[in-house]
Amino acid sequence: MLVWMLVATAAVWLWPLARAQPLCGTRTIRTGKVLDSTQHHYGDDLYFSSNTTFLIKHPCRKHIALYLGADIFFTRDNFESSLTPFSIPESMEVGNPVVTSAHFSDRILLLVVNQKVYIYDYLDNIWDEAEGIQHPVSHVTGDNCCYSLNKLCTEMHNTVFAYMHGEDLSQTHIYFSDNGGYSFDSYSPGNQLELPGTLGGIFFFHSLSQSGMLAVLGDIGMFFYTEHPLKHRMGLSFQYDSPLEVIIVPGQRGFLIFWNEKHLFMSPNSGQLVDTVRLTKGENVLFSSITDASVTIHTIATNENELAVLTREDHLYYGSLGFLSTSVIKLPHQPVWSPEVALMFHDSGRLEILTPVFDGSSLAFDFEKCSVNIQAVLMEPELQVPKCKVELLQGQFEEDMYTIDMNSLLILSASFIPRPGTSPIPLVMVSNPYSLGLHAFIEELGNTLDGNTKYSLNVQLQQQQHSGRTHPNFTSSIKRPTVSTLIMDIANKEISCVDLKPLSMLISVGCDLTKKIVVQNKISACTKGILDPVDLQRNYTYIIEKEAYDPNFLGHKATNDLFVVYPYKDLGCPRLVYFNTPWKPVLELWQEEEMKEIVDAEYVLVEVNGLFTYSYSLTADSAHCRSQPQNWSSMKQEKPSFTFTTWNRENYISCHEHNKDMPLRWPNAEYQVLGGKTDNEIIFDQRNGIYIFYLSIVDPYYR
Ligand SMILES: *[C@@H]1O[C@H](CO)[C@@H](O)[C@H](O)[C@H]1NC(C)=O
C-alpha cells in the first residue's frame, strides 16, 4: 500500500509538468551497421501484402519479433540494432516474395510467401519449405504456450493450420500440422465444408480444446466448432466486412481480435460471441464501435490484456481486453503516423511506436522508437479517466499448468482490496466451462493497516461432469483430455487499472502426466536364465514365422517371415509366461516414484507385430455381456487407418450394459477386453517366442 501512495503522491506533484509532456519521447536506434548484411545480398527482399503494418512478437521469446510492412524486418534483440530488410534466399525460388501471413511456432518462424508456407529456423538460420501443402494458401494460424517443459504446452505450439482465406468452403483445402509447421496433412472439419460460404479462417482454440472455423456467409461471419457440446450449436453471427485478419491473443484466455482498415471486433470466448470495440471518454461511450468514428485503422498491437490502435488520422487508442466488453480511449495527440509506423507492447503498460527509417549511407534501416508509459499518460486530467477501483488483486498462481484428473478437486484462492468507498465486482471464470466446473465464493478477511477491507476469493474446481450441477448437453466428453484457463479479474475494470493484471493459469483436465501404468514383472526371462540381458542389448533379433503373424492385423497369414530387433532399451527383459498357463498382466498405477494401486480398470491388448497365436479365455456369453462386445476386428472396420490406439477410451463401449445398436447376436464371439469385472485371460498357442503387447486402458472413468 505504501508504494501505491508514494506513486500517487509523486504523480500529483508532477502534474503541472506532466501536462506539457509529450505522449512519448523518441529515440533512434542506429547501431551495429557493420552487421552481417550477407543475408541481404543473397536473397529476395520480402514485403507485406497489406497497406497496413503489423508487428508480431514471439509470445515466449520476447526479444524476437517480425515487422511486416513495405519492408519486413526480423529482429532478435527487440529492434535494438539497425537491420537490413528480411529476405528469403534466392535458392528458395519464391518468385514474387509477397508475405500474406506469418506465425512463430516455438523455435521457427512460419511465413506464407507467394502462397506457399516457408520455414525459417532462426536459431540455425536455415530456410526450408513446409511439406505436404499441395494447394495455394494465404494464412498460417497457431498459438503459443510458454511453459516449455510441459508436454501439453508443446502440443499447443506444435498445432498449426494453413489455408486460403476467402476461398469457397466447398472447394477449399485446409492443412493441419502437429509438428509446428514442418509438415502438414490435409484436414477436414467435417460437414461444415458443405456450407455455401467462404473461409474466414481456421484456428485451434486451446482454451476450448478444439478447433473452430470462421465461415463467411454473405456479410455474416460465424464460427463452427468440432467438439460436443459446441459442435451442435455455432457461434453467434456477426457483421463481417471484407477480409478481416484474426489475431489469437496470447495467454489462452480465448481472446480474439478481428481487424482490417475499417473494422475492429473482439471476442472474449474464441468466437462464440464477437463484439465491437467501444470508444469511450470518461464515463461516456462515444461510439459503440470505434469504426463509427470514421477512422482508417493503420495498425494494432495486443498483449495478453491490452490493445492499442493507431489510425491513419494519427489517433492513438488504448484499451484493456475485457470479458464483458472491451473499450478504448483516445490518447493525447502527438504526430506519430507514417506509412511505416507499427506498434508493439514492450511490457504491460509500455507501448512502443516503432518506425523503420532508411539510412542511404549503409543500406540498412535504423529504428525510431517512441515509448509510451500508459499509466503516466492516463493521468492526464483531460482524458477524464476514472480511477481504478481496485488496489490489489493477487494470488499464488504458478506460471504453469495444474492438472485435475478424474476425481480430484482443486482449491485456489486470491485476495483483493477495493479502493475505500467502492465495490468492484470480482470475476472468476474458466475458458472451457464444458470441461471444468467452478464454484467460487468471496470471504471478508478484515482490514489492512491503512484501513481498507481485504477480501479473499476462493475457487473450487473439478471436472464439469463431476460437479453434479450440469445437464449432459453442457459438458464436453469426459473421455477427451482438455485444457482450460482459469481467470480472475475485475468486472468492467477501469482502463486506468493498467498494473492490475488479471490472474490466470492453465489447467489440464484429465491427463496427469506424473502418473504412469507399469506392468508388473516379477519373473523375467533374464532372472530365469532363459535370455541374457547382454545379448538382448546387442540388437537381439528374433524371427516370427509367416504362419504366426499378419502385418495388416486381420488374422491372415503373412507371406514372409519377420525379423524383429528386440527393443531392449524401451522394454527391458521380457516377462516369462508358460503357454499352458492362462495369463493376465498385473498393472500398477504409479505417480512419480510411488506405486499407488493395482489397476482394476478395463484394458485391451494388441501384439505390435501382428502375432495372432493367442486367444482369450472368455466369450461374450461367459463374460456375461448384455450387448455384443467390441473386438479388434470390429474396431478396425470402423476406422480403416489402423493404429494401436484404434480402440481407445473415447470409442470404448462396455458390453455389460444394454445397447440397442449392438444387441448380443454372437454370444460365442471372443471377449477381447481384460480387467474390470471379468476374469478374462490370454491363452497362448503352443509356440515359443517373444510377444510385445501394446496395452490401452479403455475404461473412460479410470483416472
Ligand atoms: C493501398 O493504398 C493504395 C493507395 O491508397 C490503394 O490504391 C490500394 O488499393 C491499397 N491496397 C490495399 C491492398 O488496400
Ligand SMILES: *[C@@H]1O[C@H](CO)[C@@H](O)[C@H](O)[C@H]1NC(C)=O
Ligand atoms: C441434448 O442434445 C440432444 C442432441 O443434440 C438434443 O436432441 C436434446 O434435445 C438436448 N436436450 C436438452 C435438454 O437440451
Ligand SMILES: *[C@@H]1O[C@H](CO)[C@@H](O)[C@H](O)[C@H]1NC(C)=O
Ligand atoms: C544396433 O543397430 C544399430 C542400428 O542398426 C547400430 O547403430 C548399433 O551400432 C547396433 N548396436 C550393436 C551393439 O550392434
Ligand SMILES: *[C@@H]1O[C@H](CO)[C@@H](O)[C@H](O)[C@H]1NC(C)=O
Ligand atoms: C467381432 O465382433 C463381431 C461383431 O461385432 C463378430 O461378428 C465377430 O465374430 C467378432 N470377432 C471375433 C474374432 O470374435
